[in-house]
Amino acid sequence: xxxxxxxxxxxxxxxxxxxxxxxxxxxxxxxxxxxxxxxxxxxxxxxxxxxxxxxxxxxxxxxxxxxxxxxxxxxxxxxxxxxxxxxxxxxxxxxxxxxxxxxxxxxxxxxxxxxxxxxxxxxxxxxxxxxxxxxxxxxxxxxxxxxxxxxxxxxxxxxxxxxxxxxxxxxxxxxxxxxxxxxxxxxxxxxxxxxxxxxxxxxxxxxxxxxxxxxxxxxxxxxxxxxxxxxxxxxxxxxxxxxxxxxxxxxxxxxxxxxxxxxxxxxxxxxxxxxxxxxxxxxxxxxxxxxxxxxxxxxxxxxxxxxxxxxxxx
Amino acid sequence: xxxxxxxxxxxxxxxxxxxxxxxxxxxxxxxxxxxxxxxxxxxxxxxxxxxxxxxxxxxxxxxxxxxxxxxxxxxxxxxxxxxxxxxxxxxxxxxxxxxxxxxxxxxxxxxxxxxxxxxxxxxxxxxxxxxxxxxxxxxxxxxxxxxxxxxxxxxxxxxxxxxxxxxxxxxxxxxxxxxxxxxxxxxxxxxxxxxxxxxxxxxxxxxxxxxxxxxxxxxxxxxxxxxxxxxxxxxxxxxxxxxxxxxxxxxxxxxxxxxxxxxxxxxxxxxxxxxxxxxxxxxxxxxxxxxxxxxxxxxxxxxxxxxxxxxxxxxxxxxxxxxxxxxxxxxxxxxxxxxxxxxxxxxxxxxxxxxxxxxxxxxxxxxxxxxxxxxxxxxxxxxxxxxxxxxxxxxxxxxxxxxxxxxxxxxxxxxxxxxxxxxxxxxxxx
Numbered sequence: 001x002x003x004x005x006x007x008x009x010x011x012x013x014x015x016x017x018x019x020x021x022x023x024x025x026x027x028x029x030x031x032x033x034x035x036x037x038x039x040x041x042x043x044x045x046x047x048x049x050x051x052x053x054x055x056x057x058x059x060x061x062x063x064x065x066x067x068x069x070x071x072x073x074x075x076x077x078x079x080x081x082x083x084x085x086x087x088x089x090x091x092x093x094x095x096x097x098x099x100x101x102x103x104x105x106x107x108x109x110x111x112x113x114x115x116x117x118x119x120x121x122x123x124x125x126x127x128x129x130x131x132x133x134x135x136x137x138x139x140x141x142x143x144x145x146x147x148x149x150x151x152x153x154x155x156x157x158x159x160x161x162x163x164x165x166x167x168x169x170x171x172x173x174x175x176x177x178x179x180x181x182x183x184x185x186x187x188x189x190x191x192x193x194x195x196x197x198x199x200x201x202x203x204x205x206x207x208x209x210x211x212x213x214x215x216x217x218x219x220x221x222x223x224x225x226x227x228x229x230x231x232x233x234x235x236x237x238x239x240x241x242x243x244x245x246x247x248x249x250x251x252x253x254x255x256x257x258x259x260x261x262x263x264x265x266x267x268x269x270x271x272x273x274x275x276x277x278x279x280x281x282x283x284x285x286x287x288x289x290x291x292x293x294x295x296x297x298x299x300x301x302x303x304x305x306x307x308x309x310x311x312x313x314x
Numbered sequence: 315x316x317x318x319x320x321x322x323x324x325x326x327x328x329x330x331x332x333x334x335x336x337x338x339x340x341x342x343x344x345x346x347x348x349x350x351x352x353x354x355x356x357x358x359x360x361x362x363x364x365x366x367x368x369x370x371x372x373x374x375x376x377x378x379x380x381x382x383x384x385x386x387x388x389x390x391x392x393x394x395x396x397x398x399x400x401x402x403x404x405x406x407x408x409x410x411x412x413x414x415x416x417x418x419x420x421x422x423x424x425x426x427x428x429x430x431x432x433x434x435x436x437x438x439x440x441x442x443x444x445x446x447x448x449x450x451x452x453x454x455x456x457x458x459x460x461x462x463x464x465x466x467x468x469x470x471x472x473x474x475x476x477x478x479x480x481x482x483x484x485x486x487x488x489x490x491x492x493x494x495x496x497x498x499x500x501x502x503x504x505x506x507x508x509x510x511x512x513x514x515x516x517x518x519x520x521x522x523x524x525x526x527x528x529x530x531x532x533x534x535x536x537x538x539x540x541x542x543x544x545x546x547x548x549x550x551x552x553x554x555x556x557x558x559x560x561x562x563x564x565x566x567x568x569x570x571x572x573x574x575x576x577x578x579x580x581x582x583x584x585x586x587x588x589x590x591x592x593x594x595x596x597x598x599x600x601x602x603x604x605x606x607x608x609x610x611x612x613x614x615x616x617x618x619x620x621x622x623x624x625x626x627x628x629x630x631x632x633x634x635x636x637x638x639x640x641x642x643x644x645x646x647x648x649x650x651x652x653x654x655x656x657x658x659x660x661x662x663x664x665x666x667x668x669x670x671x672x673x674x675x676x677x678x679x680x681x682x683x684x685x686x687x688x689x690x691x692x693x694x695x696x697x698x699x700x701x702x703x704x705x706x707x708x709x710x711x712x713x714x715x716x717x718x719x720x721x722x723x724x725x726x727x728x729x730x731x732x733x734x735x736x737x738x739x740x741x742x743x744x
Contacts, residue, residue, distance in 0.1 A: 021519070098632070098635070099636070099637065100636075120637030120638065120639045120640060121520055121522050121591075121637070121638065121639065122522075122590075122591035122637055122638045123637040125590060125591055126591065126635075126637055140521065141521045141522070141637075141639070142521035142522070142523070143519075143520060143521025143522075144521065178521060181518075181519075181521065204517075204518040205513045205514050205517065205518055205524060205526075206515035206518055207518055209518075210515075210518065210519070
């Protein structure tokens with residue numbers, strides 16, 4: 001088992017984790033290296049550490065989340081922190097209190113770290129300006145989901161050894177995806193090459209300026225890719241008439257074993273979850289342990305979040 | 315009141331195509347008695363006041379065609395008194411007040427209220443506008459005739475747009491008969507719904523839904539097509555994109571009569587200034603690309619855009635200290651309007667006379683008011699400024715009740731020194 005040091009020699013990290021855009025390559029590698037240490041710990045019988053004993057972690061979730069929330073919850077607990085999860089439906093935000101009022105009352109309770117998910121882009125940035133503790137972004141609007149990108153990177157590194165030189169396709173609803181944006185920044189930073197594949201109506205304006213190649217066709221977009229990252233198609237997108245129907249989407253953009261053949265022979269499949277089987281991904285493919293990294297992503301997610309909590313908690 | 319002799323001034327009055335070093339005399343009734351090169355050269359009567367401007371610039375009092383005052387309903391953001399002080403310190407002597415108050419100005423009794431309040435609580439000339447449609451819901455046109463008789467200068471749904479083309483065509487058709495001014499905020503709602511900044515790389519990076527330029531262009535094109543069928547006095551409140559300027563050019567080349575405006579914000583800032591979610595820069599229409607900003611300036615140069623407005627929209631802290639998508643739109647700007655305009659002169663974007671024209675004579679022509687000029691016999695509403703004096707926009711020193719200035723902390727060159735209303739000094743820089 002890897003030895004986990006209580007403190008890194010020098011903490012070369014910013015105060016908050018607001019997005020991959022604000023992260024330096026050194027910081028990204030620091031988090032990933034730290035997370036590697038936790039993988040084996042999480043697989044061992046005794047998972048509990050006391051690195052964050054006495055520290056208070058508040059999970060502030062304004063948007064429903066299953067895996068991210070439980071992942072942060074577990075990560076904090078395994079490090080020995082006192083974890084409180086604030087459910088927005090029970091809070092006074094529903095009574096007209098603004099996010100900053102909530103932040104100020106939480107701040108008065110002296111937390112050491114706040115993990116926030118919010119439906120508005122930039123909400124964690126606003127929060128970070130008003131509280132004394134570290135803020136970790138667990139997803140804001142359409143902007144960023146940094147820990148998801150970090151866990152995706154760790155999953156790739158765990159399987160392929162490195163990201164440099166790999167070709168990764170991100171496919172699906174890019175327009176509404178913060179996961180796609182964070183992944184684009186991080187994979188580019190670590191030397192990967194990114195293709196994005198989406199119908200034109202779900203492709204963000206000027207996305208190529210983020211350093212990606214854009215495709216509207218799976219065959220071309222998946223060509224010689226090492227990793228195929230599928231995104232969830234949110235059902236509500238049908239209402240805005242972004243697409244005619246789910247079945248037409250599946251016809252052109254759903255990942256089937258046949259379409260996966262356009263990629264490299266040893267290409268691996270990823271998905272941030274939750275999956276819509278039969279909409280963006282073939283159900284057997286999603287469960288195929290030879291190809292799918294979906295379960296591993298969830299597993300390593302806890303390790304990445306432990307690393308973040310450890311590094312950002314002062 | 316004593317006669318006043320303003321001497322040694324650089325007088326710029328586009329209404330008379332004037333840019334001379336000379337003087338101006340205001341008579342006992344606050345009207346302009348004489349103007350020109352030789353004025354003040356001879357003996358000045360001892361009983362008259364002599365004001366030596368030492369080469370500073372004298373222009374007609376500024377007319378700002380788009381100002382949100384806040385009364386009634388939003389007095390905590392701005393009221394007539396604070397607005398009046400803010401305006402005067404910016405050299406603005408006349409404003410068109412927006413009708414999107416609470417309740418909105420869409421009926422005769424509301425007009426009486428606003429006229430009375432404006433008269434009692436402010437010094438400047440308030441030209442109130444009323445809504446184009448009742449309750450600004452884009453369905454029923456307001457009583458253009460009755461409202462005009464009570465003193466309404468023009469009709470606009472301020473920050474809203476009449477979406478229904480049939481209703482818009484009827485509004486234009488009916489308005490033409492009464493010769494009333496229709497002012498449109500051009501924005502297609504379906505294309506701008508839930509969106510808040512320009513669509514492009516910045517919106518993609520910030521994860522904000524972008525408003526495409528076409529949301530504006532499509533309404534400008536629709537309205538100008540309708541205008542060909544139903545000619546009326548039509549004004550586009552604010553333009554934001556290069557593509558809209560192209561449309562304007564096309565229709566102006568066809569000799570269609572209409573006018574258009576632009577906010578000083580869209581001339582001084584671009585989408586990059588939004589930075590890390592600065593909500594003070596959330597405005598409508600949104601800040602767009604640098605190319606758009608340049609095209610708008612070119613539009614002024616080529617007489618495609620007629621007026622520059624401050625689009626003064628005070629918002630309290632609570633409305634702005636929110637996640638970007640939830641924050642209110644708008645920026646204050648009446649106090650910085652002239653200085654920001656002068657920035658366009660200092661950076662060689664526009665000639666000085668052209669700039670002055672867009673904030674004095676042109677709005678007066680569009681509104682058909684006897685202001686914005688220094689012709690003999692007119693009210694002596696004057697703005698005197700130092701073309702070069704440097705200063706920094708310190709929001710705590712601004713007189714507006716709200717502090718949401720998009721140009722917060724900007725270093726500017728050129729400052730208003732004195733403002734006169736009907737010959738009386740109403741503001742003097744300390």
